[in-house]
Each structure stands twice: as C-alpha cells, then as structure tokens.
Amino acid sequence: MRFFIPGNPVPITFQxxxxxxxxxxxxxxxxxxxxxGYVLIGLVGVPVFQGGNGGIDYIxxxxxxxxxxxxxxxxxxxxxTKIGLNKSNSIWAYIIGTILVYIPAIIWLSIFDFGWxxxxxxxxxxxxxxxxxxxxxxIIASLFTMAIGYSKLQKIxxx
Numbered sequence: 001m002r003f004f005i006p007g008n009p010v011p012i013t014f015q016x017x018x019x020x021x022x023x024x025x026x027x028x029x030x031x032x033x034x035x036x037g038y039v040l041i042g043l044v045g046v047p048v049f050q051g052g053n054g055g056i057d058y059i060x061x062x063x064x065x066x067x068x069x070x071x072x073x074x075x076x077x078x079x080x081t082k083i084g085l086n087k088s089n090s091i092w093a094y095i096i097g098t099i100l101v102y103i104p105a106i107i108w109l110s111i112f113d114f115g116w117x118x119x120x121x122x123x124x125x126x127x128x129x130x131x132x133x134x135x136x137x138x139i140i141a142s143l144f145t146m147a148i149g150y151s152k153l154q155k156i157x158x159x
Contacts (some may be wrong), residue, residue: 002050005129009062009116012130013050016101017137019070020094023077024086024145031078035071042067062116065108069101076100081145090145094138101134102127 002011022038023031042048045055049067059067080093109117109126117125 008125008129009114010066010126010130011050012133014137015050015070016073016098016134017141019074019101020077020097020138020141021144023074023079023097024081024090024093024141025148026078028075028078028082032071032075035074039067039071062109062114064112065105066101068104068108072104073097073100087146091139091142094141095135098134098138 002013004011019035022034026034038048042054043056043059047054049058049063074097077093077097080096081090085093105126106122109122
C-alpha cells in the first residue's frame, strides 16, 4: 500500500515499519543480513520496492537515499536493541532508526539533481511530510516488539 503527496515523488509506504522490525526482531546480525539481501535483490531487478519496482534505475532515482537509509536504520535498531533499548524503552531504538533513514536520503538528494526537492525546500519536501507517519510506524514497531516479547524472540532467533 502506498500514498503519494501531491507533487512529491517519494511515496508513503509501510516499508519503514518492516525495516524497523527487521532490526528490532531479528537483531543486529540477522537484521543487517535481511535488509542487505532485500536491497541487493531489489538492485538486481526483483520488484520488491514500493509499487513493484526494482533495478538499478529505480535505486539511482530520488528514493535511492531512502533505500540506503533502510540499511542504516535496520542495522542501528538491531544494535540498539541488543545493547538494551528493548522492552518498554524500545521506542527510542525505533525513533533513532527512523531518523537514520533520512540522513542518507538528505545527502543523496543534496548530491544528485533530480529536480526535486526544489531549491531550499529539502526538509519541507523530503523529510517533514513523512515524519508523523514514520513516528507512528516507530510506535507500532515498539508496541509490536513489546507485545510479542523481545527476549523470547531473541532466544528463538539465536538458537
């Protein structure tokens, strides 16, 4: 499911929720491997990204920085939950992971000229429209992790 804000080529999707949960549930090692595999199969053309997209042309477009941010976010959430941001304080791992999606995206959009975002509108077009939804997804990921029991999941995964 995806939604587009008028004039914005980057869709609002549930991908970030899945990316956050990869790190939070699978942990550092498996979360990193899963997200890296996801991005690599998308890179070679398997249509795994929003709207059934994939391939080098898609990743080298406006969403490329966000997709790179997925790797950073999932890995950092896995690390942060491993060092203790789990259970009731897991929200912080997910919020930090969410923010880390934007860092490569902003750098990417600053380096390459896609005609979007408009000059001087980086934050208002490429970050702010997504923050509320992404924070809601971070809360959902945290609640989901707490509901199913972080420590039980880690024991199952690490066997």
